[in-house]
Amino acid sequence: MRLTCEVMPNIHPFLVHFPVALLTTALSFEVLGVLLSRGEFSKAGWWIQMAGTIGIVAAVxxxxxxxSQVFIPLPAAGTFDAHQQLAFVTAGGFAALLLWRLGMRAKIDPGRRFLYLTLFAASLACLWVGAWYGGELVYRFGVGVVSPVP
Ligand code: HEM
Known part of the structure; x- marks a missing residue:
């Protein structure tokens, strides 16, 4: 059973899956576009990237x-800090990539593609590791959950 606030439920566990799934899909589309030399894959990747970046804002x-709604026990403090800091780094990385891409009018310059996709992959790796720490908070330390057994 999950602890909830009386005013607003904790929707973090519901929202966090969107940026992970969307941004992973966006990078896959970009890579497919390069491998198959099909521009429409990159176009689709761009729309999915925008949705995923909005998802990160919602997750943060x-x-x-x-x-402010859950109790974080002392042994989980380090995991929580890592989770939170990686979330901020990830949000900054994807915000920068979004602005950069907007500056290129949504089309990645061929000469900058390698750097763009490398930074995208690095930001995505931070997102995965940060989300893993989030899972540790819940499934290892029981943050946000109460035992269903009285
Ligand atoms: C990129 C942004 C973020 C992602 C992808 C993310 C991901 C996750 C994931 C996967 C979980 C485990 C949820 C579950 O399986 O039930 C989690 C839990 C948690 N996260 Fe995040 N998180 C993000 C940002 C943040 C930030 C900025 C904070 C706090 C400042 C935070 C605080 C928490 C807390 C307290 C929990 C445990 C309680 C709960 O499930 O709500 N997260 N997060």
Missing amino acids: LSGLSAK
């Missing part, structure tokens, strides 16, 4: 709200 905002 709901995470900040979840922080």
